[in-house]
Amino acid sequence: GWGDLGAFGEPSKETPNLDQMASEGMLFLDFYTANPLCSPSRAALLTGRLPVRNGFYTTNAHARNAYTPQDIVGGIPDSELLLPELLKKAGYINKIIGKWHLGHRPQFHPLKHGFDEWFGSPNCHFGPFDNRALPNIPVYRDWEMIGRYYEDFKIDLKTGEANLTQIYLQEALDFISKQQASQQPFFLYWAIDATHAPVYASKQFLGTSQRGLYGDAVREIDDSVGKILKHLQKLGISENTFVFFTSDNGAALISAPKQGGNNGPFLCGKQTTFEGGMREPAIAWWPGHIPAGGVSHQLGSVMDLFTTGLSLAGLQPPGDRQIDGIDLLPAILQGKLIDRPIFYYRGNEMMAVRVGLYKAHYWTWSNSWEEYSKGINFCPGQNVSGVTTHTQEEHTNLPLLFHLGRDPGEKYPLSFTSEEYQRAMERISVIVQQHKATMVPGVPQLNVCDKAVMNWSPPGCEKLGKCLKPPKSDPQKCFWPH
Amino acid sequence: GWGDLGAFGEPSKETPNLDQMASEGMLFLDFYTANPLCSPSRAALLTGRLPVRNGFYTTNAHARNAYTPQDIVGGIPDSELLLPELLKKAGYINKIIGKWHLGHRPQFHPLKHGFDEWFGSPNCHFGPFDNRALPNIPVYRDWEMIGRYYEDFKIDLKTGEANLTQIYLQEALDFISKQQASQQPFFLYWAIDATHAPVYASKQFLGTSQRGLYGDAVREIDDSVGKILKHLQKLGISENTFVFFTSDNGAALISAPKQGGNNGPFLCGKQTTFEGGMREPAIAWWPGHIPAGGVSHQLGSVMDLFTTGLSLAGLQPPGDRQIDGIDLLPAILQGKLIDRPIFYYRGNEMMAVRVGLYKAHYWTWSNSWEEYSKGINFCPGQNVSGVTTHTQEEHTNLPLLFHLGRDPGEKYPLSFTSEEYQRAMERISVIVQQHKATMVPGVPQLNVCDKAVMNWSPPGCEKLGKCLKPPKSDPQKCFWPH
Numbered sequence: 001g002w003g004d005l006g007a008f009g010e011p012s013k014e015t016p017n018l019d020q021m022a023s024e025g026m027l028f029l030d031f032y033t034a035n036p037l038c039s040p041s042r043a044a045l046l047t048g049r050l051p052v053r054n055g056f057y058t059t060n061a062h063a064r065n066a067y068t069p070q071d072i073v074g075g076i077p078d079s080e081l082l083l084p085e086l087l088k089k090a091g092y093i094n095k096i097i098g099k100w101h102l103g104h105r106p107q108f109h110p111l112k113h114g115f116d117e118w119f120g121s122p123n124c125h126f127g128p129f130d131n132r133a134l135p136n137i138p139v140y141r142d143w144e145m146i147g148r149y150y151e152d153f154k155i156d157l158k159t160g161e162a163n164l165t166q167i168y169l170q171e172a173l174d175f176i177s178k179q180q181a182s183q184q185p186f187f188l189y190w191a192i193d194a195t196h197a198p199v200y201a202s203k204q205f206l207g208t209s210q211r212g213l214y215g216d217a218v219r220e221i222d223d224s225v226g227k228i229l230k231h232l233q234k235l236g237i238s239e240n241t242f243v244f245f246t247s248d249n250g251a252a253l254i255s256a257p258k259q260g261g262n263n264g265p266f267l268c269g270k271q272t273t274f275e276g277g278m279r280e281p282a283i284a285w286w287p288g289h290i291p292a293g294g295v296s297h298q299l300g301s302v303m304d305l306f307t308t309g310l311s312l313a314g315l316q317p318p319g320d321r322q323i324d325g326i327d328l329l330p331a332i333l334q335g336k337l338i339d340r341p342i343f344y345y346r347g348n349e350m351m352a353v354r355v356g357l358y359k360a361h362y363w364t365w366s367n368s369w370e371e372y373s374k375g376i377n378f379c380p381g382q383n384v385s386g387v388t389t390h391t392q393e394e395h396t397n398l399p400l401l402f403h404l405g406r407d408p409g410e411k412y413p414l415s416f417t418s419e420e421y422q423r424a425m426e427r428i429s430v431i432v433q434q435h436k437a438t439m440v441p442g443v444p445q446l447n448v449c450d451k452a453v454m455n456w457s458p459p460g461c462e463k464l465g466k467c468l469k470p471p472k473s474d475p476q477k478c479f480w481p482h
Numbered sequence: 483g484w485g486d487l488g489a490f491g492e493p494s495k496e497t498p499n500l501d502q503m504a505s506e507g508m509l510f511l512d513f514y515t516a517n518p519l520c521s522p523s524r525a526a527l528l529t530g531r532l533p534v535r536n537g538f539y540t541t542n543a544h545a546r547n548a549y550t551p552q553d554i555v556g557g558i559p560d561s562e563l564l565l566p567e568l569l570k571k572a573g574y575i576n577k578i579i580g581k582w583h584l585g586h587r588p589q590f591h592p593l594k595h596g597f598d599e600w601f602g603s604p605n606c607h608f609g610p611f612d613n614r615a616l617p618n619i620p621v622y623r624d625w626e627m628i629g630r631y632y633e634d635f636k637i638d639l640k641t642g643e644a645n646l647t648q649i650y651l652q653e654a655l656d657f658i659s660k661q662q663a664s665q666q667p668f669f670l671y672w673a674i675d676a677t678h679a680p681v682y683a684s685k686q687f688l689g690t691s692q693r694g695l696y697g698d699a700v701r702e703i704d705d706s707v708g709k710i711l712k713h714l715q716k717l718g719i720s721e722n723t724f725v726f727f728t729s730d731n732g733a734a735l736i737s738a739p740k741q742g743g744n745n746g747p748f749l750c751g752k753q754t755t756f757e758g759g760m761r762e763p764a765i766a767w768w769p770g771h772i773p774a775g776g777v778s779h780q781l782g783s784v785m786d787l788f789t790t791g792l793s794l795a796g797l798q799p800p801g802d803r804q805i806d807g808i809d810l811l812p813a814i815l816q817g818k819l820i821d822r823p824i825f826y827y828r829g830n831e832m833m834a835v836r837v838g839l840y841k842a843h844y845w846t847w848s849n850s851w852e853e854y855s856k857g858i859n860f861c862p863g864q865n866v867s868g869v870t871t872h873t874q875e876e877h878t879n880l881p882l883l884f885h886l887g888r889d890p891g892e893k894y895p896l897s898f899t900s901e902e903y904q905r906a907m908e909r910i911s912v913i914v915q916q917h918k919a920t921m922v923p924g925v926p927q928l929n930v931c932d933k934a935v936m937n938w939s940p941p942g943c944e945k946l947g948k949c950l951k952p953p954k955s956d957p958q959k960c961f962w963p964h
Contacts, residue, residue: 002493006777009491009746011484011511011890013777023505029493210779210839210887257889264491265744267863295488295495297692357692381749381893383865405692407739408493411863 001251002279003264004195004218010262012210014219017226018245022283025243026294026332031282032301032342032354033249034324036271038124039067039101039446040345041248041302042191046082046102046113048306048317048325052345054080055442056102063349063363063392064480065271066446068101070123070134070454073475074445075103076113081318083306084114087187090313093179096120097171098191103445105453111143118142119171120191123455125149125164126198128157135455135468144460151466155200160213162200168192169224173231180235187309190228194221197255214259229285239288242312244305250277253380267410268379268388271482272366273344273351274410275359277378284332291335298331299342299354308332322440341431347480348441353432358424359410360399362432365392367482378482384411401425449478483733484761485746486677486700492744494692496701499708500727504765507725508776508814513764514783514824514836515731516806518753520606521549521583521928522827523730523784524673528564528584528595530788530799530807534827536562537924538584545831545845545874546962547753548928550583552605552616552936555957556927557585558595563800565788567596569669572795575661578602579653580673585927587935593625600624601653602673605937607631607646608680610639617937617950626942633948637682642695644682650674651706655713662717669791672710676703679737696741711767721770724794726787732759735862749892750861750870753964754848755826755833756892757841759860766814773817780813781824781836790814804922823913829962830923835914840906841892842881844914847874849964860964866893883907931960 006013007022034044040051047054055077058066068075076082084094095117096110104122111118121137128150129136138145139153147153155162172190179186194200194217201216205223209215225245232238251261253269253276263269263276270277282300284290303325307317311327324343330336344352352361366378369390379388386393387400387410401414401421414421452473461467488495489504516526522533529536537559540548550557558564566576577599582592586604593600603619610632611618620627621635629635637644654672661668676682676699683698687705691697707727714720733743735751735758745751745758752759764782766772785807789799793809806825812818826834834843848860851872861870868875869882869892883896883903896903934955943949 003491003747009485011747012779012887013509013511027495029495212885212888215887257885257894262747262890264747265485265493297494381864381866381891384863403694403739405494405697406694408744409863412739 001247001261001263001269001276002266002281003262004251005281007283008281009264012215014209014211014215015222017222017229018283021225021229021243021245021285024287024292025283025285025290026296028282028284028296028298028300030297030299031246031280032278032299033247033280034301034303035065035345036249036273036277037065037067038099038248040065042101043076044324045248045302045305046084047080048083048303048323049080049321050303050324050343050345052348052439052441053322053324055445057345057347057444058446058478058480059348059444060447060477060480062347063351063365064347065482066347066478066480068103068123068446069449070104070137071449071451072103072446072478073105073448073450073453075105075108077443077445078107082114083309084187084189086114086310086315086318087313088114090185090315092185092187092313093117094187094189095175096189096191097168097175099124099193100191104455104458106459109143117175120168121149124196125155125193128155131468138455138458140458145458145464145466146460147464148466155198157198159206160198160200160216161203161206163202164200165192165194165217165220165224166202169227172228176228176231177235180237185313192221192224195261197252197259199259212258214261218261239286241286243285244283245285246282246302247280248302250279253378254376256380265408267382267384268366271378273346274379274388275404275408278344284328290332294335296331296335298328298337299340300328300331301325301342304328322438341435343435348444350432350436353428353435354404355424355428355431357403357405358428359402359404360425360428361387361402362396362399363392363394364389364400366390371481387413399425399428446480447478448475450475483729483743483745483751483758484748484763485744486733487763489765490763491746494697496691496693496697497704499704499711500765503707503711503725503727503767506769506774507765507767507772508778510764510766510778510780510782512779512781513728513762514760514781515729515762516783516785517547517827518731518755518759519547519549520581520730522547524583525558526806527730527784527787528566529562530565530785530805531562531803532785532806532825532827534830534921535804535806535924537927539827539829539926540928540960540962541830541926542929542959542962544829545833545847546829547964548829548960548962550585550605550928551931552586552619553931553933554585554928554960555587555930555932555935557587557590559925559927560589564596565791566669566671568792568797568800569795570596572667572797574667574669574795575599576669576671577657578671578673579650579657581606581675582673586937586940588941591625599657602650603631606678607637607675613950620937620940622940627940627946627948628942629946630948637680639680641688642680642682642698643685643688645684646682647674647676647699647702647706648684651709654710658710658713659717662719667795674703674706677743679734679741681741694740696743700743721768723768725767726765727767728764728784729762730784732761735860736858738862747891749864749866750848753860755828756861756870757886757890760826766810772814776817778813778817780810780819781822782810782813783807783824786810804920823917825917830926832914832918835910835917836886837906837910837913839885839887840910841884841886842907842910843869844878844881845874845876846871846882848872853963869895881907881910928962929960930957932957
């Protein structure tokens with residue numbers, strides 16, 4: 001979450017390495033994900049395109065978040081061009097460490113989409129599963145699985161102990177050393193997931209945070225980032241390596257306080273299109289290029305990392321499709337402010353848009369009464385009348401407008417009759433109309449689920465004797481409650 | 483508010499000077515006021531004692547915040563020893579610039595309580611008043627008034643323009659220069675009030691903040707602090723001058739968003755004993771003595787500035803009375819953590835106590851249904867069931883317990899039946915019992931109001947032709963709604 005780092009105001013200030021990264025680099029205060037949930041956010045990062053364009057959304061119901069559980073049939077389409085695919089043209093070696101989450105069936109394998117190496121898993125680490133109704137999630141090295149979570153890669157749900165972040169850290173250090181030795185440019189996508197419930201940390205970090213297990217996990221990530229940056233410096237390639245730290249969605253508040261994070265002064269959390277769900281911590285680091293201690297109000301997006309990554313490699317973004325990411329280098333290196341909107345989607349619906357300091361909500365929804373009454377609350381302790389609604393409320397004729405400078409917490413909608421409202425909405429309406437008029441949605445990938453496609457028998461399972469028998473195929477519409 | 487500074491996570495990060503002060507000094511993350519309202523907080527700062535001891539409270543109703551409006555009869559008792567009175571013994575020259583707020587009748591004048599110089603006002607700057615029902619607040623230089631707010635010291639309520647902070651800044655710089663020239667040690671209490679509604683800023687700061695007028699005022703204060711620190715450095719006395727920045731209560735949220743601040747991830751604001759009402763931004767600065775970039779989790783209080791101030795001057799706190807403040811120097815200079823509780827009072831009632839990371843609420847109350855239904859809301863957008871109550875709820879038999887590390891926002895009371903609850907409450911109960919058993923409340927100063935004591939004819943009014951005729955004395959019980 002935005003508020004989980006000391007540099008962003010977490011009241012325990014337990015992230016000295018990330019805070020130092022910020023003090024040596026540039027802090028982005030207005031940086032967004034493209035979706036308040038994992039898979040679509042990651043698909044957007046790697047394609048530079050909104051999930052509604054790259055297919056990482058659902059049309060099964062209105063404005064529903066969807067992702068890639070084990071029974072998802074879809075994944076990243078071959079027609080999408082991913083950042084590593086393009087970087088290859090400039091001679092880059094690309095590695096993903098950690099959670100892929102863009103589909104786990106063979107055609108969606110990261111090595112089929114531009115990555116040269118992979119260590120990690122296709123789906124989220126939750127479980128443990130019994131390998132009957134649900135198989136445990138496989139961990140891959142490159143083309144083949146080398147084991148499964150909870151079996152070969154232990155996660156102790158009672159104590160919260162797991163050494164996965166340490167394994168992911170070592171993988172990163174080794175990859176960087178190897179690339180430096182071979183003098184080949186590299187792209188490393190270090191997609192650790194220790195703060196995702198069920199939260200885990202290594203033994204050496206357990207109990208070290210005053211924030212509990214979640215804080216232990218944050219501290220381990222912080223420590224790892226520090227070690228990666230120091231490694232770059234030790235190898236003498238820090239001035240040659242652009243590093244960006246961010247998150248894929250706001251901190252989940254449903255698992256709080258034991259496994260939940262902090263979205264600072266923002267409203268709600270993961271799953272919602274309020275600021276708490278979509279504004280992310282973000283730090284750019286590149287000693288010798290980025291002025292130390294910089295703070296940027298550039299409206300940024302994870303999708304910009306696609307375009308910025310290409311720019312760093314001297315490449316142009318593909319010209320045959322709509323790219324939503326922009327090149328952040330002028331903002332990072334010259335302190336320029338580039339005018340651009342931020343669109344907040346939930347599934348197939350544009351829920352809100354930010355233009356400058358104004359944010360207009362065209363739809364509001366936290367979650368359904370049905371889910372809420374079961375105790376699922378994405379806005380615990382928060383309640384803004386008419387805003388954190390439990391029915392999907394349409395405001396397209398008269399959007400709810402907030403000024404995020406005066407009111408970062410989205411608590412005080414501007415009066416519809418005010419001059420300020422009229423003036424701001426005139427500008428915003430033009431942008432929204434243009435966006436909607438030119439929107440060509442991709443084929444939705446997250447509509448169909450089938451237990452037969454789960455991780456029963458991933459490549460490599462034979463060698464390990466870990467192949468499981470899939471049930472008969474029975475494709476269904478996935479049910480997305482949020 | 484805690485969250486109003488960039489260093490504490492304000493999402494616009496518009497306080498470069500305070501942030502630099504923090505990076506050169508020590509940030510306190512767990513620093514508290516002694517009361518969620520102005521007068522009692524300031525009385526506590528200058529006496530080192532809880533308001534319930536020094537008389538800055540009311541018994542007119544249960545657990546009510548009270549302060550010093552114009553019709554207050556009481557003020558700081560002669561029996562209280564103020565920091566400047568004691569510093570005099572060590573040869574200090576003491577000046578207060580800004581809001582005094584410890585009583586405005588002649589016997590309460592700051593120059594009768596240890597200050598050598600005063601520029602500012604006895605009460606809050608709100609108005610304008612018509613000088614018939616209510617006189618405008620006088621501005622004093624030393625013993626005599628030199629004008630009144632809105633008359634001689636303009637505050638434009640329409641534009642928010644007032645140059646008062648600039649005047650207060652110049653007073654501070656001049657005083658420091660004079661003291662440096664005369665080689666006399668000094669204590670400067672710089673009590674500016676630009677962020678108190680009605681919020682104001684100088685012309686050069688108006689419209690410069692993305693946070694609106696409140697942000698303009700914060701930026702002007704930030705700029706002024708920077709100028710004061712630079713002035714100390716320029717005069718070559720920065721290594722000889724201990725500077726502490728803090729606030730008297732959490733940001734007021736009733737005046738938000740136009741004139742309201744930010745309490746970060748904390749619950750509610752001014753007037754309440756939730757963290758948002760009482761946890762304060764705090765920075766200690768003393769180049770050459772305080773290690774740069776320090777962060778302290780020492781539980782601190784404005785009352786500690788009394789004891790720490792004495793310690794810096796080589797003085798002992800008075801031994802004939804209970805002092806609640808502790809000497810923070812071991813925490814500041816050697817990074818020690820001193821174990822001590824924080825008590826949260828509202829008027830005559832101990833509402834809550836913090837011990838380590840645990841906070842136990844013995845009473846909860848945000849405000850009354852009657853006030854709330856009029857639109858007075860100290861917790862806008864926040865609603866924690868059973869916690870932000872609109873009736874005074876007693877929990878003395880089974881306090882509501884929060885772990886502020888895992889749950890800084892006080893959203894998840896610990897289960898009464900948990901082992902953690904039992905263990906923590908055992909420790910806390912002993913501390914509370916001892917506190918209550920040894921508590922000797924002072925004579926309450928904030929019970930009686932009388933329109934005859936208002937600022938009709940302050941000393942010096944004759945020279946200015948600004949004396950007004952007081953009404954007949956008619957002492958009444960003050961009404962304190964919160």
